[in-house]
Ligand SMILES: Cc1cc2nc3c(=O)[nH]c(=O)nc-3n(C[C@H](O)[C@H](O)[C@H](O)COP(=O)(O)OP(=O)(O)OC[C@H]3O[C@@H](n4cnc5c(N)ncnc54)[C@H](O)[C@@H]3O)c2cc1C
């Protein structure tokens with residue numbers, strides 16, 4: 001069992017767990033993920049490693065409540081344990097001295113992009129970050145991302161904070177400004193990453209995205225996470241999750257991610273119906289063991 005040693009609600013329906021997992025903390029690298037399972041009967045879900053502390057033996061994950069498993073997860077507090085926490089999985093981010101790197105984070109994507117920006121900066125890159133959310137209530141880790149960036153631009157779709165609009169607006173302005181941009185890394189919802197890749201393509205700037213197909217084992221065995229990149233079939237869990245955004249077949253990815261919408265909605269309704277009281281009682285924002 002893996003114990004939650006700290007939990008915090010970062011924004012509406014977005015939670016952080018610090019989990020005791022010394023073996024993973026020793027090996028984790030930016031860009032990798034874990035596969036978790038709450039209990040014996042639980043579904044496996046992948047979550048990116050948002051931070052790790054080798055000394056403390058802890059790994060941090062940040063997740064958004066979107067369906068049955070993440071709703072269940074959100075009810076756990078410090079002191080509770082989860083059955084499986086497997087990792088680190090996936091190919092780590094390619095870290096090099098590229099020059100100027102624009103890190104674009106959409107919604108919960110700020111959690112995985114922050115450690116990547118941190119190691120890229122340590123390597124001597126200039127980091128310009130763009131952080132976008134639908135509204136102010138969904139923004140978090142602005143301070144953390146600012147701390148690892150030379151410049152940070154914040155956008156909200158509805159204009160409740162920062163610049164009004166979506167992340168591709170400032171991305172295009174940066175590309176047109178004449179400043180040499182050597183690489184773009186975009187992490188967030190598929191639709192956001194697709195439009196970031198479309199924005200950078202005419203400028204010929206390499207754009208790395210972190211794909212989020214449905215995964216089961218996370219070790220290359222089930223084939224569930226297959227994606228098409230440059231006309232070749234790849235397994236996001238072992239060949240990725242990072243790929244060249246200009247080569248990804250976005251329509252296929254989004255279509256495959258919608259394959260179980262009906263079953264996901266049913267699982268969610270059933271679970272919410274049976275747990276209304278527990279949901280109403282769970283208002284604690286921070287818990288520590
Ligand atoms: C490599 C990787 C890293 C990820 N990192 C994060 C993260 O750090 N934080 C975060 O909030 N989310 C992350 N996700 C997405 C997260 O795994 C899904 O939100 C989660 O599985 C939803 O499960 P659910 O039962 O709550 O929702 P469901 O109702 O089952 O599904 C809601 C949505 O999540 C997708 N989904 C469902 N099951 C899976 C699965 N097993 N694998 C992938 N997607 C699934 C569905 O396509 C649907 O769009 C990551 C996905 C991948 C592939």
Ligand code: FES
Pocket residue numbers: 214215216217218219220221222223224225226235236237238
């Ligand atoms: S999740 Fe099974 S092959 Fe990738």
